[in-house]
Amino acid sequence: MATSKTTKSRRAAARKSGAPQDAVALLKADHKEVEGWFDDYEDLTSNAEKSALAGKICAALKVHTQIEEEIFYPAARQATTDDDLIDEAVVEHAGAKDLIAQIEGMKAGDDLYDAKVKVLGEQIKHHVKEEEEELFPEAHRANMDLVELGARMAARKSELKAQLGV
Template sequence: MPTKSTRAKPKTGARATRRGKATARRPQDAIALLKADHREVKAMFEEFEKTEGDAEKQALAGRICAALKVHAQIEEEIFYPAAYEALEEDDLLDEAEVEHASAKDLIAQIEASSPSEPLYDAKVKVLGEYIDHHVQEEEKELFPECRDSDMDLKALGEQLRTRKAELAPQA
């Protein structure tokens, strides 16, 4: 029988996938919520690479763009201001804000075009590369600094979740 400390560890890999619905109902801290968004968008970019039909590409690119806009907005409105307050160095946050601006520009270009236009696929691919770079910096550098700070990540997680629900397009 597993010990209590074993059961308290965060679930990863296949176990997390099997139990995803149960895990999703538990309160997540801010970093866990943002990382879940990162994984979701990464999967959509990977799916886009395999998609062939114009209608399917446009629908998937629309989902990618919508998810990224909501994610960027909750980071900019809630997470980054809290991190600016808590962290001594703000270079990573400044870079993140600039990366968001670049991503928003590409998102606008993608939303204003269609898969039949030249460079559409390239724009989606480059957006994916921008996002991948941004995610790596957040997860390897910014998030560990936030964990080591006095940020109330559970309360921030609840604020992020509430704001995300307000912004998310209704299905």
Template sequence: MTTKPATKSTAKSRKSTPDAVDMLIEDHEKVKKLFKEFEKLAKKDDTEGKVEVAQKICEELTIHAQIEEEIFYPAAREAINDDDMLNEAEVEHATAKDLIEQISGMSGDDEMYDAKVKVLSEYINHHVEEEEGEMFKKVRKSKLDLDELAVQMMERKEELMGALA
């Protein structure tokens, strides 16, 4: 039995599937939009709306961080051999998780609520800049199979989202 070579259409359809780095960048973009939505609702004093968005932010970040820590970071650690960068990313995750826990346990009309969400936003923006500006570039240059990693990450993400539902 002979194997057919990949056609342009099959190669293109494979290409349209995001790889592991693309998936993480999509998550970053989604959370950035949610933070902007939160800011608009906070300005309107829409407590119920901002709490709903903040909860979504916390869920998205929690799942994202867990996928990175369980799947992406260990693979990246092996592929790029930059423990300092990955250690720093994990410490940043721990701090973000602490803020997420605080926000999740607060009332939306608490005087510190908006401030904590704003600090989380700034913290995440800093973390994202480092990942996208440094780590992801190094990972893309490595021999890591980002397509296979994306499959593992998507399966885990679906599990975690199902557990939240």
């Protein structure tokens, strides 16, 4: 389904005006940003650059998974009928968190470092596809208050980023 120019303009205006972003839009923006960073990582050759970008990716994913697990998933579980989607997402998060911990315990240039970052990217890409194609449409159909959720998630995201110093 194509997005109209008017819809895109409204979203852009909402972001610029500081108007609350709905939860799905916030999560999709995070997805797009992190996927771009994984693509950028593939082009890097310097261990220092790889380390910096991998650290940025890991921090962003830690914040993202936490706001989903604390706020979005419980609301979606309450409003939708497909608990399996949310259960799978939580399990996928656990796998990602394990890889993040491994990456954070390594140095760029170590054996398997690049492979672990690549596999994390592949897992995230799969996770994003399922959320965006299955869970988010389900959230829209359930008439969840996505603007209120988005405001709560944005506030929590800011808190977590401040705690992590990112």
